[in-house]
Amino acid sequence: MPKAIRFHETGGPEVLTLDEVQVGDPGPGELRVRHTAIGVNFVDTYERSGLYPVEMPAVAGNEAAGVVEGVGDGVEGFSEGDRIAYTGVAGGTYCEARLILAERALRLPDGVSDEAAACSLIKGLTVEYLIRRTYAVEAGETVLWHAAAGGVGLIACQWLDALGVTVIGTMSTPEKAERAREAGCHHTVLYTEESFVERVREITDGELLPVVYDSVGADTWEGSLDCLRPRGLMVSFGNASGAVTGVDLGILSRKGSLYVTRPTLGTYTATREELVATADALFDAMMSGMIEVAPSRTYPLADAAQAHRDLEGRRTTGSVVLIP
Numbered sequence: 001m002p003k004a005i006r007f008h009e010t011g012g013p014e015v016l017t018l019d020e021v022q023v024g025d026p027g028p029g030e031l032r033v034r035h036t037a038i039g040v041n042f043v044d045t046y047e048r049s050g051l052y053p054v055e056m057p058a059v060a061g062n063e064a065a066g067v068v069e070g071v072g073d074g075v076e077g078f079s080e081g082d083r084i085a086y087t088g089v090a091g092g093t094y095c096e097a098r099l100i101l102a103e104r105a106l107r108l109p110d111g112v113s114d115e116a117a118a119c120s121l122i123k124g125l126t127v128e129y130l131i132r133r134t135y136a137v138e139a140g141e142t143v144l145w146h147a148a149a150g151g152v153g154l155i156a157c158q159w160l161d162a163l164g165v166t167v168i169g170t171m172s173t174p175e176k177a178e179r180a181r182e183a184g185c186h187h188t189v190l191y192t193e194e195s196f197v198e199r200v201r202e203i204t205d206g207e208l209l210p211v212v213y214d215s216v217g218a219d220t221w222e223g224s225l226d227c228l229r230p231r232g233l234m235v236s237f238g239n240a241s242g243a244v245t246g247v248d249l250g251i252l253s254r255k256g257s258l259y260v261t262r263p264t265l266g267t268y269t270a271t272r273e274e275l276v277a278t279a280d281a282l283f284d285a286m287m288s289g290m291i292e293v294a295p296s297r298t299y300p301l302a303d304a305a306q307a308h309r310d311l312e313g314r315r316t317t318g319s320v321v322l323i324p
């Protein structure tokens with residue numbers, strides 16, 4: 001029977017267990033997929049810890065790449081042997097094989113390897129909607145991107161740099177700063193040692209920013225608002241340091257008629273058309289060389305708990321992948 005990393009209760013990485021699971025034949029509208037590479041994302045840790053509720057027992061994980069090995073009735077456009085990647089199927093990706101809804105599957109072009117897809121699907125689709133649709137960043141603008149050496153962050157640095165946008169990126173170590181600079185981050189700020197608000201004031205000559213992308217959450221929320229010019233947009237899209245709660249709306253008026261949004265990838269890729277258009281933009285960016293992604297580290301599927309420890313312990317840079 002195929003193996004899967006499951007959790008039967010929420011908690012720390014130790015709740016992840018390697019179990020055997022049944023995988024049947026694909027039903028109508030479904031594909032059976034054998035995974036070749038599985039992306040690790042911070043959202044996987046929110047589900048495991050209980051911050052984002054899921055039904056239990058749950059198979060962890062939210063994205064994977066692999067090969068179609070069975071096609072259910074009524075499925076059009078996919079055949080056995082196709083290389084695909086997918087996300088947005090309510091978890092369950094840390095496993096050797098499974099069934100998925102064909103409507104969430106994306107055929108991988110020859111120029112995108114399975115590992116590259118597992119590194120970049122959630123993270124790259126997220127960057128696409130954040131910089132092109134949540135706020136359409138224009139050449140010549142300057143933005144602040146927190147955790148710029150993380151999985152999402154390194155893709156954002158490359159994409160924004162290619163668009164002619166100046167990126168101010170925060171990170172916790174000089175090694176991460178070096179990696180972000182290689183990816184196109186123009187100004188690196190070690191926010192564990194210096195005030196990122198002061199640095200943004202300095203770099204922008206007090207003009208401040210039209211938009212801030214903040215996935216760190218609780219620790220950076222208020223400082224991020226201080227980096228915005230009047231009527232600027234705060235894009236709060238993650239909680240790596242804890243969720244932002246109990247916000248007094250008056251803070252937005254006091255800091256200059258600010259806007260705030262708390263977007264999710266699910267909303268921005270809710271329809272098949274949006275999903276395919278977003279993925280096409282990402283795959284084009286990868287195949288043209290605008291974005292280069294490779295796992296900074298791979299772990300055997302059985303070591304998923306260690307991958308979570310390293311991600312939550314801020315020991316990873318870029319994307320991390322599990323190999324089944």
Ligand code: NDP
Pocket residue numbers: 040041042043122123126147148149150151152153170171172173176215216219237238239240241242263264265266311312313314315316317318
């Ligand atoms: P990352 O690889 O970016 O890892 C998270 C990073 O956050 C860490 O490496 C660390 O970087 C930084 N960080 C800051 N404070 C803490 C803390 N207290 N504990 C742990 N890490 C901290 O993860 P991903 O690329 O998978 O995801 C990045 C963010 O984007 C996450 O918050 C995720 O939830 C969010 N996201 C949101 C989506 C959406 O649609 N809303 C979709 C996809 C991702 P450093 O050491 O440099 O500070």
